[in-house]
C-alpha cells in the first residue's frame with residue numbers, strides 16, 4: 001500500500017503512521033518528495049486491508065494499493081527517476097550518460113592500470129573489471145579474488161575512476177563492498193535470493209544484471225529483493241537474453257529499456273558486450289541503447305583482447321573504444337543527454 005501524506009504534514013503525524021504500519025506487520029519505506037512524503041508499506045499482500053484504516057489518521061491524504069507485485073521498485077511508489085550517487089563526480093540516472101568500461105577480468109596490475117588509463121582518456125567515467133568471476137566452466141579462470149580488488153583500488157587511486165566489480169556469493173560480499181563503488185550481481189546470480197538479500201543489507205549501490213531467461217517482471221522482483229532489505233540504490237542492466245539466435249552470444253533486448261523506464265524509477269543501463277559477444281557489434285548496439293533511453297553503458301575494453309583470460313572476442317581495443325565514445329557523443333545529444 002502507498003500512504004500519501006498531506007503536503008506539509010507534521011513529522012509527528014508521519015511517525016505515528018510509521019508506528020501503525022509496523023503494528024500491522026508491514027515494513028514502512030519513506031520516500032521524500034518535493035512537497036509531501038509518501039510511505040510505501042510493504043509486506044504480505046494478504047493483510048493489506050488492515051492498512052486501509054490509516055486513511056483516517058492525522059496528516060494522511062490517502063491510502064492506495066500498489067498494483068504491481070514489485071513495490072519499492074515501482075513507479076507507483078516513486079514517480080521521479082532515481083538518481084544514484086556513486087562518487088562526488090558520478091551519478092547514474094540523471095541527464096549525464098555514464099559509461100563504465102574495462103576488462104572482463106582483472107588479470108594483472110599492468111593490464112588493469114593500462115585499461116583504466118585508456119578508458120579514462122576516451123571519456124569513460126567508471127572502470128569495470130571482475131575479481132571474482134562466475135564462469136560456466138569450473139576449469140576456466142575464476143579471477144584474482146582479493147588481489148584483483150586491490151589492483152582495482154590501485155587503478156582508482158591512479159585515475160580517480162570509481163569501479164564496479166562482481167559479487168558472486170554472500171560470503172565474500174562484505175569483502176567486495178570494502179573496495180568497490182558498485183557491487184555487480186551477474187546474470188547467473190540474478191535470482192540468487194540469498195545473495196540479493198545480502199547486498200540489500202550493504203551500503204553500496206548495486207548493478208543488477210538481467211538473468212538470461214528472466215522476464216522483465218522477474219527482473220524487477222529481483223530488484224525488489226535488494227530494496228526490501230533497505231538498499232534503494234539499484235541500477236538495472238539489460239545484458240541480453242537467451243533466444244534461438246546463435247549469430248550473437250545473447251539477444252540484447254533493447255525493448256526492455258523503454259518498458260523498464262515505464263515501470264520503474266530505477267536507472268537502466270545496457271551491456272552491448274555480453275549482449276552481442278562480438279566486438280564489432282558492440283558500438284552499434286551501444287548507440288541503439290542510448291537511443292532507446294539507457295542511462296548508461298557497461299562495455300568491455302582490453303588492451304590485448306587476443307590474450308584475455310575471459311571474453312576476449314567481445315572486448316574492444318582502446319582505439320576502437322575511443323572511436324565509439326567519440327560517435328556516442330552524437331547519439332547522446334540526439335537523446336538530450338550529456339556525456
Ligand code: PEP
Pocket residue numbers: 104130134185186187188209239271274
Ligand atoms: C561480466 O560482466 O563480465 C559478466 C560475467 O556479465 P554477465 O553476468 O552479464 O554474464
Ligand code: MN
Pocket residue numbers: 104105274300310311
Ligand atoms: Mn565478461
